Amino acid sequence: MSTPTFWRTSAHLSRRLIAAKQPYRCLSCSVRLAQELAQEQAKQDAKTTHFGFEHVPESEKESRVGAVFSSVASSYDTMNDLMSLYIHRLWKDRFVRSLNPGLHPTTSSLPSSKPTPQTILDIAGGTGDIAFRMLSHASTINNDHTSRVIVSDINPAMLSEGKKRSLETPWAGSERLSWVEANAEKLHMIEDESIDLYTVAFGIRNFTNKQAALSEAFRVLKPGGVFACLEFSKVNNAVLNGAYKRWSFGAIPLIGQLVAGDRESYQYLVESIEKFPSQREFAGMIERAGFMLPEPPWEDLMGGIAAIHKGVKPV
Amino acid sequence: MVNSKPCHAALKPSSCVRSKPCRRLYHSYEHERPPPFAPTESRILSAALSHVPTHGFATAALIQGARDAGYLDVSTNLFPTGPFSIVNYHLVTQRLALAKDAPSTNDTANNISENIRTLALRRLHANKPIIHRWQEALALLTTPAHLPTSLRELALLSDEFLFLAGSTDVTSTWYTNRAGLAVIYASAELYMTTDMSKDFVETEEFLTRRLAEGEKVKGLVGGVGAWAGMQAGGLVDGLRSKGIWI
DSSP: OOOHHHHHHHHHHHHHHHHHHHOOHHHHHHHHHHHHHHHHHHHHHHHHEHHHHHHEEHHHHHHHHHHHHHHGGGGGHHHHHHHTTTTHHHHHHHHHHHHHOOOOOHHHSSSSSOOOOOOEEEETOOOHHHHHHHHIIIIIIIIIOOOEEEEEESSSHHHHHHHHHHSSSSSTTSSTEEEOOOOOTTTTTTTOOOOOEEEESOGGOOOOOHHHHHHHHHEEEEEEEEEEEEEEOOOOOOHHHHHHIIIIIIIIHHHIIIIIIIIHHHHHHHHHHHHSSSSSHHHHHHHHTTOOOOOSSSEEGGGTTTTEEEEEEOO | GGGGSOOOGGGGGGOOSSOOOOOOSSOOOSSSSOOOOOOEEEEEEEHHHHTHHOOOOHHHHHHHHHHHTOOGGGGGGGGGTTTTHHHHHHHHHHHHHTTTTTTGGTTTTHHHHHHHHHHHHHHHHGGGGGGGHHHHHHHHHHHHHGGHHHHHHHHHHHHHHHHHOOOOOOOOOHHHHHHHHHHHHHHHHHHHOOOOOOOGHHHHHHHHHHHHHHHHHHHHHHHHHHHHHHHHHHHHHHHTTOOOOO
């Protein structure tokens, strides 16, 4: 019954769509245009990198990311809770639990082998979220009171926020917890093959050169050591993706403006999530750095809003 | 050989991210099967399996296995399913081991049921060294998260039995045979965990009885099916003779 109306509407719509198309362009012109565009793109790629949706010179990204995090450091936790509706805590718990840091109790009592305490390097872990969970898991679940965590962050404001928070934990001032200000692409203060577990949670998408950071992770890890990354990723379900994009582009910058008084930083945050490679591409990057991937290579959290990637350095 | 190469980018199925040989979806008599586990994984898992009699199917065995292979405790992150990966390793390797000394194709034609019995017994005996821990494995196998993998593995095992025994059915019995054999094998495996007899003779008898029952049921179902088909045909013919257009 509604067919005539439907046809009229669709015919009208298609006329409008056709009219909106660009006028005919001869093939030779379009080829030349495409070549010019490609050259321009290549020129840009040589020197620039993404900063959210913007293209910025590679040398500039570090300082601009720095500015973002210096600006948000003080309200970082409140904002994380509000933006993720407290779910980031569940993700971080899941991340740490699946890694099972610390020496396993049944094996550490075996007389045959003397295991050395683990050294865990938490990159971009300024506020200590992951580090405190690691120490807590090792101590309370595995009864391991020897393994230690090095927290590294490029941003002194975030590190001081973490140090402030560590005062409320049992590990404040203990040698199990130490702090390093470093760029994850140049970890010269960390020796080769000295780390058991390298973690980076919600940090790697801000790195200027992700592949360089992965190679650096490969260098500092002991043979058999594990690289683990928790990061925002691509949502698999179209419906969920629609709702999620609405939330991230609509609500998050607004919350940032109201709570932290800084809209630009949170606009950068959602744009950087959008620019981060998909699960498959990122797993390929980890493998290219030399790691062995588990099967399956990643674990999606909440349909792919975030994902846990792991890699093991071969012996 | 073709199989040992990493899969071609254009033909990559969705599960193939890494440069590991792809799973093959058909059987070839000419080419060997690609190995089911990467070398490192199988080194750690086989070492872990040797610790199962003492530690059970648990994280402790996996960690010991990693250490024996020269890896760290934390390297067990290579196995997201934890202890279940040891169970899976045992199931897959033992299934593939069946093909090594299977009855040759010449003497398969006459006695398929006897071949099936021999193969099932050989597979059950492969569980001997870890039988006192097998209930832990069964618990892991029936965990909801692992159930799809376990059922798939059981179906593959049942298929392997029938294939190696020389069964060439291509009718609907292809499905019923495999389903029936899977049920019989799984129950025999469960029976074996509480079998205290010497050299598991009671399990052997149990298996023989179940297989004989299976044959009987198969005959009965076949007979009933033939009878029902006959009756249905007669009914249709009768109705047609009354002028109903069927």
